[in-house]
Amino acid sequence: MTKILTNPAGGRRWVIADIHGCLQTLKTLVEQRISLTKADQLFLLGDYIDRGKHSAGVLDYLMGLVSEEYQIYPLLGNHEQMLLDAWQYNLNVKGTGKEKPIASRMMSAYELLDASGDLIPAYAEFLESLPYYYELDNFYLVHAGFDFKNHNPFTDYTSMVWMRNFTDNPTTKTIIHSHQIKDLHEIKSKIENRNKIIPLDNGCYYGLYYSKEEKLKLQMENMTGNLCALNLDTFEYIAQPNID
DSSP states (O other), X not given: OOOOOOOOTTOOEEEEOOOTTOHHHHHHIIIIIIOOOTXXXXXXXXXXXXXXXXXXXXXXXXXXXXXXXXXXXEOOOHHHHHHHHHHHHHHHTTTTTOOOOGGGXXXXXXXXXXXXXXXXXXXXXXXXXXXXXXXXXXXXXXXXXXXXXXXXGGGXXXXXXXXXXXXXXXSSSEEEEOSSOOXXXXXXXXXXXXXXXXXXXXXXXXXXXXXXXXHHXXXXXXXXXXXXXXXXXXXXXXXXXXXX
């Protein structure tokens, strides 16, 4: 059984969805929109890497916040899981000639690798330390979801990072997840209605390679392309447009 994390004394609790290498968007959200303090708890739902151009920058930023003694609680996402799986495979077959380039499993996370194509140890150590979910007083936080048809959904690690179409919550707690992109209308509605399952992934990386005008049009018409955050105590939510 996991330990239930206690509320911060005098601080707030924020949750941020999938970042996917969008460093400037993340920093703007954390430093300007949330104005994070060391009294706050910041939970992150995984997928820090890949797709965007700054996978290493995002990990460096989060690791830096941890080293500065901010209360940072990151989870494992499926993109981190893919990277770790590729790295572990190469460790297992090292010297046999069966190694596969780790970069072939990632769209844009090359800067996480050293000159030989191996995962840089500091990143490996950080990613291996990430849990699959957090339990709070009234919440479960997870990247993808829980398969409650499983005898023990809290040990079904594959579902926690890969599950799609997550709609079942028989628990008494609200589940906050990401992984599957939803438009802002749906996210906002489920937050305002205090749904038992609240998605937060708005596809922050959408439009990364578009012009400023095209990106704005995408955000306005499709209601995607934002990095979303939720205050667990007030249910205030922030949608930070992608600026990377």
